[in-house]
């Protein structure tokens with residue numbers, strides 16, 4: 001890229017010397033080259049990082065509905081760009097979302113990746129995620145709520161505001177400042193609709209109720225995504241992924257033990273047993289126990305340093 005610019009610079013200088021370019025034209029063309037080089041290299045970087053974020057998304061186990069939604073969004077933005085280039089109307093898409101699902105089903109992880117993807121696509125300026133809850137929005141006296149909401153909106157601009165257990169905003173009924181927080185949020189998301197995405201997240205049933213008692217909200221959140229509970233087999237695949245990321249290995253008997261533990265937990269606590277969050281906790285605990293098991297050894301092979309055994313999960 002640099003060589004091409006320098007070469008054309010030499011050419012331009014020759015044109016200036018021979019009088020084919022005026023001094024003004026010469027300098028204008030220099031600015032054009034500089035800006036074009038910057039835009040080109042930004043495109044290349046964005047493409048590269050988009051590819052690596054999409055790979056990260058693809059690696060997540062299951063979540064097929066999420067993956068196909070991301071595909072739709074990417075296709076839509078590409079088509080809008082092409083339509084614009086051809087002089088057709090291009091509508092920006094409202095992308096406020098509702099995420100419904102139990103804890104540990106990947107809602108926050110997906111929201112974080114979406115932020116990065118939308119940044120790489122040039123839809124959001126920063127793509128950062130701020131995670132907030134009722135206490136960050138609802139104040140204690142008149143005027144306090146509006147001030148708190150404004151502050152959170154300010155922090156979220158250019159990225160995503162993720163409100164966990166969003167239905168708790170409606171918890172206190174008519175007299176509570178929660179209703180004021182909802183109204184102020186709606187105003188904020190309208191004011192900044194081109195550079196801010198709001199995601200309301202929480203348990204399926206509670207979210208459905210929340211949207212039923214606030215009918216005006218539903219239409220403002222055009223994208224609804226259900227995060228299903230993982231099967232035990234999927235949880236074991238998630239475990240494999242987490243272990244690989246941390247550069248550990250799972251012995252065959254450790255894997256069988258992990259399967260057994262996950263199935264027992266699911267039997268005992270049902271679908272609230274923690275999904276992928278439970279897997280992460282079990283693995284982190286096993287890693288600590290492996291450390292205790294090995295700490296008095298004089299020497300450890302690489303394999304021993306990496307292997308989690310059945311006893312680490314007992």
Ligand SMILES: Nc1ncnc2c1ncn2[C@@H]1O[C@H](COP(=O)(O)OP(=O)(O)OP(=O)(O)O)[C@@H](O)[C@H]1O
Pocket residue numbers: 059060061062063101102103104105106107108109110164238241276277280
């Ligand atoms: N499909 C998946 N593949 C791999 N890892 C996953 C998957 N889903 C979740 N995880 C991992 O499980 C952990 C918990 O996920 P996350 O925090 O996104 O869940 P959540 O639905 O937001 O839960 P909570 O509501 O409790 O915050 C994270 O470490 C995340 O990376």
